[in-house]
Amino acid sequence: MSISPVNRRVPRLLADDALIEQAKTGDHRAFTELVRRYEETVYRFSFKICRDQDKASETLQDTFVNVFRKLDSFDGKAKFSTWLYTIVTNNCLMKRRRRKSDEMEExxxxxxxxxxxxxxxxxxxxxxxxxxxxxxxxxxxxxxxxxxxxxxxxxxxxxxxxxxxxxxxxxxxxxxxxxxxxxxxxxxxxxxxxxxxxxxxxxxxxxxxxxx
Amino acid sequence: MKCEDVYLHICDHLDEDISSPRCRMIREHLDACPNCQAYLSSLKKTITLYKAIPEPSVPAHAHKELFKTISVLTSHRATPVKRKARSKGTTLRH
Missing domain, CATH: 1.10.10.10 (Winged helix-like DNA-binding domain superfamily/Winged helix DNA-binding domain)
Structure with missing residues (x-):
């Protein structure tokens, strides 16, 4: 479905699916709106996993840089929030101290x-x-x-x-x-x-x- | 059903279909076992305490830095069909 010129001018009014499609076309306002919409969600989840304000802030940055770079590969089969959680989790897990974690897992x-x-x-x-x-x-x-x-x-x-x-x-x-x-x-x-x-x-x- | 069996499936009982045969067996066991009742109660309380922690908000400096980064990213992106022009070695974080 094509995006109407009216909606293209007002990303805040778009539902997530339409916003993502518009962002994929290179519309920077649509991407910025996507970031604005999910900024708190990503930070809160990051904080709950990283347990550290600085790491959560870093993960927030990394996550949206990843989203920007990989948005074209998001096919909409999973919910956008699920895709975000996956990226946050990968970013957090990459930062973990593996040895200590493995010992605890046992x-x-x-x-x-x-x-x-x-x-x-x-x-x-x-x-x-x-x-x-x-x-x-x-x-x-x-x-x-x-x-x-x-x-x-x-x-x-x-x-x-x-x-x-x-x-x-x-x-x-x-x-x-x-x-x-x-x-x-x-x-x-x-x-x-x-x-x-x-x-x-x-x-x-x-x-x-x-x-x- | 023994206490050990209840322990292994008690988590499912917390949030799954409570009418399933296994959950009915767990409920029957719980009705007659104060130990398992207390254990289930303490599991639920543990979850409640974690849910009660106030949600953090994005710190002002992190918000500012994020939108600065987004601005750089989006300004570097020309049109979607021409995005291959992005330099491989460019670092976009500040």
Whole structure:
């Protein structure tokens, strides 16, 4: 479908698909609008994976340079946001310290083998309800614990946890971004959740008010 | 179903079709097992805490730098059919 001259002048009014097609024709205003539209999404996702403002800012730059260079190859079969997540993930993973990450990955495999704790009932603070994120107050101490736990998680596990549990993306989309099978993605999510849960458990049990 | 089996599939139970036969078995186990109930609860709380972290915004300097880079990129791009003219060694980051 051709793009009308009127719409060509106002990229802000275009839907993503039309905007991408217009950007592919070399329309710099359309590309700039695409960047404006997804700048926050890319930065937030980068920050959640990189856990560092400078690295996230660098990844933001790298991602849109990659998008500019590869936009012609985007065929629209996947959602544009999925394609962006893939580029962000690749940029973040390239920056990781591979040796440390691989060592941690081996230890996470232990979470596959009957890691279920058997003394949780000793902690009556663990009610059935998980609560609403909007009701939670993240104190400086809690934020430090959440960040420290996430820092310990290898980045490819982090991507799975962030995409599935924080961003609410599907298992299929997450698997596609990482080039993993559905089963491998589920396995990583299980290990990531169990690992983070174990890291946070002492704080949650000692501070029941945090989730009340 | 044993606790170990529940552990292996409990994550699926968090967000998959709760009417599937496996989820029904997990639910039945959970109804009778305080340990697994507590474990599931703590998994859900872990996720809730991470979801409660405030979303960061693009820092002003990163925003400025990004649009400076985009401006350079787009000004170097002539027309789509003639893009092959872009120099191989050109660096566009500042």
């Amino acid at each position: 230890s996470l495999e232990a979470y596959d083998h009957a890691h279920l704790p058997h003394d949780d009932t000793q902690h009556p603070v663990l009610a059935t309800s998980a609560g609403d994120p909007a009701d939670v107050v993240i104190t400086k101490e809690l934020r430090g614990i959440l960040d420290a736990a996430m820092e310990k998680l290898p980045e490819d596990y982090r991507v799975v946890f962030v995409m599935r549990d924080i961003e609410g993306r599907s298992t299929e989309e997450t698997a596609g971004v990482l080039g993993l099978s559905i089963e491998a993605t589920k396995s990583r999510l299980r290990r990531a959740r169990a690992f983070l849960r174990d890291q946070l458990h002492p704080y949650i049990t000692a501070h029941p008010e945090v989730m009340s």
